[in-house]
Amino acid sequence: MKIGYARTSTVDQDAGLEAQVRDLQAHGCEQVFSEQVSATQVARPELETAISHLREGDVLVVCKPDRLARSTADLLALIERVEARKAGLVILSMSGQVLDTTTPTGKLMLTMLGAVAEFERSLMLERQREGIAKAKADGKYKGRRPTAMEKASQVQALKAEGINPTEIARRLGISRMSVYRCLEGIGQDKTALRS
Structure with missing residues (x-):
């Protein structure tokens, strides 16, 4: 077979x-x-x-x-x-x-x-590392775009509805740590985030 x-x-x-x-x-x-x-x-x-x-x-x-x-x-x-x-x-x-x-x-x-x-x-990975090093030296390297932070307003809205961070992460397809970072970025108290 x-x-x-x-x-x-x-x-x-x-x-x-x-x-x-x-x-x-x-x-x-x-x-x-x-x-x-x-x-x-x-x-x-x-x-x-x-x-x-x-x-x-x-x-x-x-x-x-x-x-x-x-x-x-x-x-x-x-x-x-x-x-x-x-x-x-x-x-x-x-x-x-x-x-x-x-x-x-x-x-x-x-x-x-x-x-x-x-x-x-x-060889490909070596060329990639060299390219990134050159871009950093030239001030052109920005790194990976922070995709989770783009969802900060959605995270805030769901948290305001009383949804817990684990469920917010599942709904938005981001990690729970990203949810916490988004909420911390908008001035929430860390102890309040865990609830």
């Missing part, structure tokens, strides 16, 4: 997720598990579910190696878990080729590609 796994890092990448699911189904995956979560996060529940569904002789299919793992070590650990279930891994988008870890050549190629992908990511 072929089991597919699709992932994008953010909810803004709906089209990319749909394309992955389509490709996996076209490749014959009977079940496709998908999620929108960063690969750096420890919890990837749909990946865990996909792996738990693998039985002897099954194949886990992904579109690209970076949809599965962020580092060579992570990739190799996932392959070990798949192989422990006596299953294989297939990666579809490898310059028109399909990479199959059930073959020795496939295992070798995957390890090399994982190392190259990790190297490219490291």
Whole structure:
């Protein structure tokens, strides 16, 4: 049985997720598990579910190696878990080729590609850090826009209705600490905020 796994890092990448699911189904995956979560996060529940569904002789299919793992070590650990279930891994988008870890050549190629992908990511992060440092030196770097503070008036209105900070956070999609910061910013007493 072929089991597919699709992932994008953010909810803004709906089209990319749909394309992955389509490709996996076209490749014959009977079940496709998908999620929108960063690969750096420890919890990837749909990946865990996909792996738990693998039985002897099954194949886990992904579109690209970076949809599965962020580092060579992570990739190799996932392959070990798949192989422990006596299953294989297939990666579809490898310059028109399909990479199959059930073959020795496939295992070798995957390890090399994982190392190259990790190297490219490291270079990208280094360039990003250099760009931020230069922007800071030039006085152009503003940092991330404080999105929670934009909701301060909504936070204040909900608090005035007697709604507690936990419920305000849930309704507005911000953290409870952000609710407290918004309320502190408008002069509320900290002890009054907790109620």
